[in-house]
Amino acid sequence: MTAKRFRFVATMIITLIFLLAWVFPIVWSVLNSLKTDQDVLAYPPKLIFQPTLEAYRDVLFGSGSILPNLISSFVISIGTTVITMLMAVPAAYALARLRFRGKKFAGFYVLATQMLPPVGIIIPYFLILRNIGWIDTYQGIILIYLSFSLPFAIWLLVSYFEDIPFEMEEAAYLDGASRMRTLWRIIIPQVRGGIAVTIVFVFLNAWNEFLFAVVLSGNTVRPVTVAMFNFVSVEQTLWAKLAAVSVLAMLPVVILGIIAQKNIVKGLTVGAVKGGGRR
Amino acid sequence: MKPATATAGIATGTAASDLGRVLAQRERRFAAALLAPAFMALLATTTFPLLFLIGTSAFRMDLAMPFADGFVGLENYRTLLTDDRFWSSLLVSLVYTGATVVLQVALGLALALLVMDMKRGQGWFRVVAILPVVLSPAVVGMIWRTFMLAPEFGIVDYLAINAGLGSKNWLGDPLLAMISVIVIHTWQWTPFAFMVLLASLASLPEDIYEAARLDRASAWQRFRRITLPLLRPAIVMVVIMRTMVALTAFAAIFTVTGGGPGTATEILNLYAYRKSFTELSIGYGSALAVALLIVTLLISGVLFALRRAK
16 A cells, blocks of 8 residues: 555656656746846746736847748748648548559658758759759748658558548549549548648648758748747847747747647658558 | 458459459559659659759869869768767767767666556646657757857756856867767757657556566566567667667757857767758768768668667
8 A cells, every 4th residue: 555655656756757748848948028128137036027018029029030930931831831731632632532552662761761861952952043043932842841741641641541431432423523523522621630630740841841941041931930030149138028929939830730630640740550661 | 441442352354363363553653643642742752852962962062162163073082081070970970879879778778677666647747758859959959059058148047057067068078069969969859768668568468567577577577578579679769760860860950059169069960961951062072972872871771770680
């Protein structure tokens, strides 16, 4: 009985430490974003203080506002998501449901593209985009984002397409429906849930990307993850503002993550069942 | 494709097999049309850059000194083999990858086992574990660099001072900086291992454990002889996925230390970036990127072989 009690307490303490360790850096950023600059710098660190939205007002509407950067992030992420889905849904359907020569190879190719390190993609693309004047443009960034969003979306969608029963399609064909019509009217509605989950993850990955964004962004197109650096300089770090920007950059993905909570393991391990894969 | 085979099966004679052939051909064409856009995009954004990269690695290409550019064949690779910074970055890559992957799997598995036995509160873990993994590594790096690790300001430093260790230059000391970037990566991705392994644990058959308990197997024996072998596929999958990501980690180090102090936390991936975009030696940077690809292929080859081995 006492041994059991001890085990219970020990488990509680260890698991609580984990919970705290994961939550703390995030909560601490939120708290700091609600402080004045004096309160942020207070020593010992202040847990209780008069909250203010000053930092948010400054970073959103003050000079050097990050509003354009947030808009950049949204345009890039939404653009990437729309284009990716338009290409990935038909491709995933073909890979999951149709019979054709080289199907195995096609599936393998989609996975194998993921082995190429992103730095190996951005070096050539930097040279190419520089030549055609696409540095610091939305089309340049979105094009290169397809390199990771497409394989991811295709593999995630294949897993959903494979789950629908064949009878639905057969019935439609026997009624004389064309292939395109069957795909659009019968199949797509069946995988609505899977498509929604895929949209969430493609958006999330695009929002979080950093390497391509650092190389390709400039004064016109600069997502918030890159623009954050403006708040940390050698001379002085604007702590409260930096915290506010971090929270603004985290907010969309945290909301999406919680919406997609039940599917997160599937989204994170997609493709791994059959081969490699990376986030 | 079911419908075509079904029709072909019902009817008999050459007319039917012709019909089958026509249908199969139509299906192939339809598949090609559906696949074309995605595969053109993939060719353009992955295969083509790969070939271009290999080409570039055979040139001296210096954006700062374009007049000296020219074909050099394998010269960049010869330089690479005698480049101390290349070998040190490779070592940093292996240490960073090895340490983060082992820590993620060990901590994730331990926590999954603990949480699995909990009667209440599992839901909390499932929600909280999502938070780190959905965040941008760039934002995570920035938060740790400032609010957690900044000397005489960050919480970690505050705790160190209170514990009597004194204020440390967490990101300025080579060893501490390496430990810091490993801890940050582990912090962000242990929840991933935890979630995958918890899901895998939850799907294990209950009756094997009943039988083991009847046989008076100890908790350790049950873990060693039943749980671990059954979890092996999930563990190997986590190891493979996390290894690939750690090898090409960028934001998580770039935003925290930038590879420094000096080259203390410069993994091969970061070296290829810095060479290409900070020092503007695109040709040599390309050779480094190709070397990274080869290292990635070698390591994944070993891991896949391990996965197949019993």
